[in-house]
Amino acid sequence: MRLATLRDGTKDGRLVVVSPDGQACAPAPVRTLQEAMERWDELAPQLAAATNFPDPLDPAQIIAPLPRAWQWLDGSAFASHGELMDKALGIEPIKTDKPLMYQGTSDRFYGPTEDVRFPSEDLGIDFEGEFGVIVDAVPMATPAADCMKHIRLVVQINDWSLRKLAGPEMKTGFGWVQAKPPCAMAPFAVTPDELGDQWRNGRVCADLLVDWNGQRFGAANGEAMGFGFHELVAHACATRDLVAGTVIGSGTVSNANYREIGSSCIAERRGIELVDHGEPQTGFMHYGDSVRMQGTLADGHAPFGVIEQKVVKA
Secondary structure, three states, X not given: OEEEEEOOOOOOOEEEEEOOOOOEEEEOOOOOHHXXXXXXXXXXXXXXXXXXXXXXXXXXXXXXXXXXXXXXXXXXXXXXXXXXXXXXXXXXXXXXXXXXXXXXXXXXXXXOOOOEEEOOHHHOEEOEEEEEEEEOOEOOOOOHHHHHHHEEEEEEEEOOEEHHHHHHHHHXXXXXXXXXXXXXXXXXXXXXXXXXXXXXXXXEOOEEEEEEOOEEEEEEEHHHOOOOHHHHHHHHOOOOOEOOOOEEEOOOOOOOOHHXXXXXXXXXXXXXXXXXXXXXXXXOOOXXXXXXXXXXXXXXXXXXXXXXXXXXXO
16 A cells, blocks of 8 residues: 655645555545554555545645654664764764664655755755654554554655764764754655565665766665664654654665665765775765655565655755
């Protein structure tokens, strides 16, 4: 099952069920995805039962599946990304056996084709390709094995970052605020079964194809997560209940053979250049630059649709 949210003049949009070919849609029995998440056990069978899709799906009307959420928690579950970022940001590696995670802004998620506004090109504008999950209500201290059943939807995310601000904010010990503007979501939120056998061990085992200004930049696969999404959910709920509609990200998708398959963010490429050449050589984004992201299964199918955004001046 694939779900999308259409523009309707409200902040939360109108939820629809998407046809298998992605060309048409049917109204959902509730207005928003947040409502659906809060009543998932009741409504999921009705959503999945849709077989008649009377309305053409206009890509221009699609916004983020969940345009605003009660909570956005982002992990950093790919070891190769963490190692390169430590070098790129000039910080000491964090020694822990627990998942790394921070709480970001969730009052807005950009739609898949929305221009993204920034106040200055000098802030180190960067994209970050990720996968994520949306959960129903998760009770406090739910063990990881039981968290799998709370993962109701899988999404694809562009976690925008301002790198010139990230290092200084991390060094304060209080985490990110200015360095992390709103993220973007791909058009479709999908149930895990849509991924077939490429959803396994709580991981999206799909390639994330990233193009910057029309040139392939990376094709890392999501299977390399050091912690599965069920383990990230368990970490997040260790001392608090998670409300239905909480979004949890994987962190930048990264593979150890990054020199062969590329990267899902510019900062990682700069970290590679620092290791190989002693200094970064690739600059960050400028106004007018575009980024395209597409999570792709082995058969070439793109279950989440495509994120394609342009950087503009605020």
